Amino acid sequence: MTILLSDPRVHAVPVHDDGEPMVELDDSFGPAHAAVRASLAQRLLLARDRLPGGIGLRVVEGHRSLADQRAIIAGYAAQLSALHPGLTDAELERLTSRFVAPVAVAPHVAGAAVDLTLVSTADDRELDLGTPIDATPEDSGGACFFDAPQVTGPARANRELLARVLGGAGLVNYPTEWWHWSYGDRYWALRTGAAAALYGPVSARLVTA
Known part of the structure; x- marks a missing residue:
């Protein structure tokens, strides 16, 4: 059974933040220059x-x-409320947490998570993973779930490749989002x-060069 981020467990x-600094990923991980905890960055290098x-x-x-996290929660919760009145x-928190984490346990807010995909290094083309990144369960018919049975062929093979290299580097996947992987957060623990x-x-202002 899938454990959602809204789960009381x-x-x-507990959180014992060790004060590890944030670092910015370089161009080799794409143009986003995402900020993450230093150990997560090291594990991404190992996985790659x-x-x-x-x-790549x-x-x-x-x-x-925190502000961005709250905005995503509010927007998606509003969509769900419109689709499922009453x-x-x-129930709303549980359904919302399939796509975005409650603020108190959000891995992205801790600098402990990344949203990522696979690319061809020859032409920088994103490989087929079955859905776009950030496809909701409603938009994708559940295909955003890592183990969605309708995802087969090259997309399934690419998901399994992600799982091998990222899991082997110590990251864990959030099962409702094939693209979301984390290290060091509450869900990981x-x-x-x-x-x-x-x-x-943690604040992004703590990013080191």
Whole structure:
């Protein structure tokens, strides 16, 4: 059964932030220059080195501000409320958390998560992963879920490649979003059995060169 970020077990994980700095990913990860915790950046390098020749990683988002996180939550929750009138607050939070994390446990806000995809290094073309990054469950008919059965062929093979290299580097996937991978946050701690999360909310102003 999929554990969502709204699950009380995620919220119960303690955070022992070790103060690790944020760093900016360089051009080799794409034009976004996403900010992430230093250890996450190191693990992304390790994962990329394990990819077959001709394939690279493109990171489209890393750290996200609290304000941006709240705005995404509000926008998606409004869409869900329109689609499903009469939802309780708890039901709305659970459905919303399939696509965007509650602020208190949001991996992006901690600098602990990236949204990424695979690219051909020959022509910088994004490979087929079944859906665009940030496709909602509603827009994609559930194909955004990592294990969506309707995703087959090259898209399935590319997802499995992501899982091998990123999982091998210590990252965990959020199962409702094939593109979302994290390290050191509360969800990572719950999935890996770590005693505590390594990172809590952090300001992008702390990024080092």
